[in-house]
Amino acid sequence: MSTTKPRILSGMQPSADSLHLGNYLGALVNYVKLQDEYDAFYFIPDLHSLTSPDGATNLAERSRATVAQYIAGGVDVERSTLFVQSHVPEHSELAWVLQTITGFGEAGRMTQFKDKSTRYGQDSTNVGLFTYPVLMAADILLYQADGVPVGDDQKQHVELTRTLGQRFNHRFGETFKIPEPIIPAEGARIYDLQNPTSKMSKSAQSPNGRIDILDDPKVIAKRIKSAVTDDGGVVAFDREAKPGVSNLLSILSAFTQTPVDALVQSFEGKMYGHLKVEVADAVVARLEPVRARTLELLADPAELDRLLAVGANKARETAQQTLDAVYDRIGLLRPLGRA
Template identity: 50%
Template sequence: MGQHECDAFHGIVDLHALTVTDRPGVLGTSTLELAATLFAVGLDPEVATVFVQSHVPEHAQLGWVMECTVSYGELSRMTQFKDKSAKREADFVSAGLFTYPALQAADILLYDADEVPVGEDQRQHIEITRDIAMRFNGRFGDTFVVPKIVTPRAGAKVTDLQEPTAKMSKSSNTDAGIVYMLDEPAAILKKFKRAVTDSDGEVRFDRAEKPGVSNLIEILAACTSRSPQQVAAEYTQYGPLKADAGEAVVEILAPIQHRYHELMGDKAELSRLLRTGAEKARAVASATLERTYSNIGLLSPE
C-alpha cells in the first residue's frame, strides 16, 4: 500500500548511523540530505510521517526493552553483523552494531506497524522483530502488533553493478558499481555500460546462474513497472539491455534530482517539516512506550 492508503511512518535512523560514523558535521548534513531525498521521491509531509529517529526519544527507550527481550544467541546469528564486522577486521566494531536489530525492532514496534516493506537483505531483521514481539506478548500480554513482511515484486535487492552477487551499498570497495541518487546522467550511463555480466551472451532472468544480467533486468523492470520475465523477453544482447537500463534510471531520477535541489535550498523549511513529523511520531510512540512500561510493571512517575 502507498502513503495515501495507510498511515505511513518513515524514520531517518541517525542513531543507527552512530554505529558507523562519529563525525558530527557529516551526520547532521547527511540527515538533512536524506530528508530532502525522501520528500523528493514523493513522500508527502501532509500525509506521511517523516521524522528523525533521535528526535523521538521513545526509540532509544524501547530499544533497551528490546535488548532485554532478545537473546545474545539470536543477535550473534544475524548475518549482517557477521558481514559488517568481518569487513572492518582490525577496525573498531561497536556493541551498537551487534544490538542494532533490537533498536530496529523498537523502530518498527513503536508504531503498531501492520506491514513492513523490506528488501531481501533486511528480511532476517524483520523476522527477529516478529520473534521479539511474540515473545514479549507471551510474557506480558498483548502489547505489540506482530508485523507482516512485504517484499516488492521487483527491486527487492539491487546488487552492485561491478559485483552483482553483493548488495549495492556505500560500503562497497569502489563507486564504479554504485548508482547514487544525485549522480550525473553521463556517470550513470557509464556505470551501466561497464556493468559486469557474463560470457555466454544469453539474456534471461536467473539470479543464481546469471546475477549480473538478472540485476540489470530487475532494475529495468522496476523502473518501467514490468516483470523481470517481460523485460528479459525483449532482449537478445547485453549492450542494448545495459543502455536501456541506464536510460531508465536517468529518466526516473531526473525529476527527483530537480526537486532535491529545490528542497536543499531551504533548509529551514526542511527542519520545520522534520519537527512536525517528530511531533506526529511521538504522539503514537509515546502511547506505545507507556503501554509497554505498564505491561512490564515499571513504576509510573505519576
C-alpha cells in the first residue's frame, strides 16, 4: 500500500510475560498516537532477546503476549505493520553486511554493551550482545525509516545506525535513508514503586515495585498502595526530596492528563493515602480493559499467528527491496527469481 506519510520503526523486546507500566506509558501509548501521523512499522525484536542469559525461555509465548498487548493497547494492524523480527530473515542478512563495515572499537563503545557485560561478567557475555547495536541498525535501515521513536537510553544506538547508513552510502552509493531519533515530548518517566530513584524495570530485584499490564487489578492496587513515599505528609512534586511521591504524581498525571501542578493543588490538605487511592483507581481503570483484551487475544493463538503472518508479508515487501539494493551495490549475487 503506497503512502505519503513518513515512516517510523520501533519495537519492545519480549523479555517478560507482560509489559510493565513504564513500557505502556513510555512507548505503547506513543505507538498508538504515532500511527495516525506516520507509516508505522512496529515489531517484536525476538532475536535481540537471545542476547540475554535467559532470553530464550518461553520466547514464543512471550512474543505472542507482547503482540497481544500491542493490539490490546491500541495498535491497529490495519493502519500499522506489526510483525516479529525473526519472521523477516532480511534483518539477519543485512546485519551481517553492516557488521563488515562496523569498527570493533565502535561496537565496544556502546554504553549498553559496557553496562550489561559488566553486569553479566566476561564468561556470560555473548558475541550477540556485542553486535546487538548492529542488528538494531539493520532493523531500522532495512525499512528506510525516517524516524525511530526511542527513549534517551537508545539515542546512542540510533546514532550508530546513522553512522553506518552514511558510511555505506558513501562507500557504495546512495542506498539507505538516514533516520532521525524521535524522542517523545510527552510521556512520564516511570520509576520503581519500591525504589523510586530507579526506573521501573522487569529486571528489578522485587516485583512489588513494578506494575505489569497483565497483573490482576487487585495486585495493581495493592502494589500502588504499598508504594514507598517519605516521612513527611505533604503531597508535593520534588524529584530529589520526594522521589516516591513525585513518581505517584507523574503516574496519575499521565493517566488523567492533568498537569502535575494542578494535581498538587487538588491534594492540598490531604494525605499520601488519598494520593495512592486515586493513582490505583486511575491505573486500574485504564489497564483493566487492556488486560481483558490481551487475554482474549491470547486465547486464540492461531489468529494471532495469522495476523503476524500478514504483518511479516507486508514487512518483507520493503525488506527484500532494500536488501536487493544492498546486494547490488556491494556485488553479491542474488538468487534466481529475485529480479
